[in-house]
Amino acid sequence: MRKLFVPVLALTALMFAYSPIAIANAPYESTMRLVQKIFYYHFPAWMALTVSVTVCTVASALYLFKGSARADRIAAAAAEVTVIFGLFGLVSGSLWGRKAWGVWWQWDARLTMAFLLELIFFGYILVRNYGGPGAEKLAAAMGIFGGATAPFVYKSVDWWRTVHPKTSVMTTLGQTSPEMWYVVWFCTFTILLFMGLLLAARVRLEEQRAALDQLYLAAED
Amino acid sequence: MNVLKVALLILRKDFAIELKSYEIVSTTLFFSVACVAIFSFAFVKEGQAPVDVSAGILWIAIAFSGTLALGRTFERERYGETLKALLLAPAPRPAIYLGKLLGIVTLLFATEVVVVPMVAFLFDAPFFTKPLLLVALLGLGTIGYAAVGTLFAAMLVRARTRDVMLPILLYPITIPVIIAGVRGTSALLATPVDEPVAMLWIGMLSFFDVVFVTISLWTFEPLMTE
Numbered sequence: 233m234r235k236l237f238v239p240v241l242a243l244t245a246l247m248f249a250y251s252p253i254a255i256a257n258a259p260y261e262s263t264m265r266l267v268q269k270i271f272y273y274h275f276p277a278w279m280a281l282t283v284s285v286t287v288c289t290v291a292s293a294l295y296l297f298k299g300s301a302r303a304d305r306i307a308a309a310a311a312e313v314t315v316i317f318g319l320f321g322l323v324s325g326s327l328w329g330r331k332a333w334g335v336w337w338q339w340d341a342r343l344t345m346a347f348l349l350e351l352i353f354f355g356y357i358l359v360r361n362y363g364g365p366g367a368e369k370l371a372a373a374m375g376i377f378g379g380a381t382a383p384f385v386y387k388s389v390d391w392w393r394t395v396h397p398k399t400s401v402m403t404t405l406g407q408t409s410p411e412m413w414y415v416v417w418f419c420t421f422t423i424l425l426f427m428g429l430l431l432a433a434r435v436r437l438e439e440q441r442a443a444l445d446q447l448y449l450a451a452e453d
Numbered sequence: 454m455n456v457l458k459v460a461l462l463i464l465r466k467d468f469a470i471e472l473k474s475y476e477i478v479s480t481t482l483f484f485s486v487a488c489v490a491i492f493s494f495a496f497v498k499e500g501q502a503p504v505d506v507s508a509g510i511l512w513i514a515i516a517f518s519g520t521l522a523l524g525r526t527f528e529r530e531r532y533g534e535t536l537k538a539l540l541l542a543p544a545p546r547p548a549i550y551l552g553k554l555l556g557i558v559t560l561l562f563a564t565e566v567v568v569v570p571m572v573a574f575l576f577d578a579p580f581f582t583k584p585l586l587l588v589a590l591l592g593l594g595t596i597g598y599a600a601v602g603t604l605f606a607a608m609l610v611r612a613r614t615r616d617v618m619l620p621i622l623l624y625p626i627t628i629p630v631i632i633a634g635v636r637g638t639s640a641l642l643a644t645p646v647d648e649p650v651a652m653l654w655i656g657m658l659s660f661f662d663v664v665f666v667t668i669s670l671w672t673f674e675p676l677m678t679e
Binding site for chain 2: 358
């Protein structure tokens, strides 16, 4: 794993550097013109969040039911990554909304659920940091409830009438404008790699912390 | 012993303790009344209640008193150092959770019996045009809220910062339930009553209840094991 880190980092940096060029070369969307370009980072951010939420939920469940300390460290790392991509997704969405809908924010189903998901993972970090002994289990429960909320966020646009586009927008995009579709997936792949790197770095930090704690305990004995 | 029997036994135990002092019932009721009174002072101007706020106020009062009641219920177990004994009992853990949940839900129903007429009275809201739908909304909403609340309150018994952590953990997860409750109740208060919309939110609440109760029953055992 650690051997792969630097090559993947280099690849991600290259792809990330190329992504603005790809985005600039992609065709303009007919009604929103330049503003639509936000999509190329907005969608990938939420895809990265989807992956990190899934990782956090699965790891939390593994920690709760199997007591694996490694899973707990991965869940903690994934929760922080989730908050970061959630913030990015909310801010980029808000900026886009200002231009596309004329308002910064609207409490429709998708935006509300996305905001709640962000709050849940914020809560995860808070309880982990300030919950005192045994907070890992509380955090794990939070992670599982977060995982249960995530599908609601995804499907909310199909279940309620919202200002946000439906989930089918990506399938239609593949048919109507393959050039745009390729660029979106290129950016998504880049951001996913970036998310993987963040996650790996954060898990490593947690591992080092755990190792340090072990050494302190050993020194005290 | 089967699960339901154990759950009812725990409910009976909590009731027996509560009936000796009425501590939790009286404090929760007083808090909810004070809460609604504050809203009334804040919003009712010159005898005119603002339109369309009563549903929100009702649910905020329920949610806040619920948080208070949840904290108190488990505080009692902690104070008497009886939680460990309860968990050591040769009974399935989900049954213990269920018993506690039933207790909280009953307590919140008692609160609602006071708060709903009070909001109706102070804010001039026609809550009782469709009593069955109102009962369904309040019942399902309370169960959904209490399901998550009981789980987190039980876990927080051991934590030092439980008073702060309970709302922090509980509110983000249960806001969908509160939203559904508020929207459904607003539909009932509309003239004419918007029954299809109320039914939609009742369906939504049932769905949330199933999800929350399932997750809670599933995770209670590992969460309460040290």
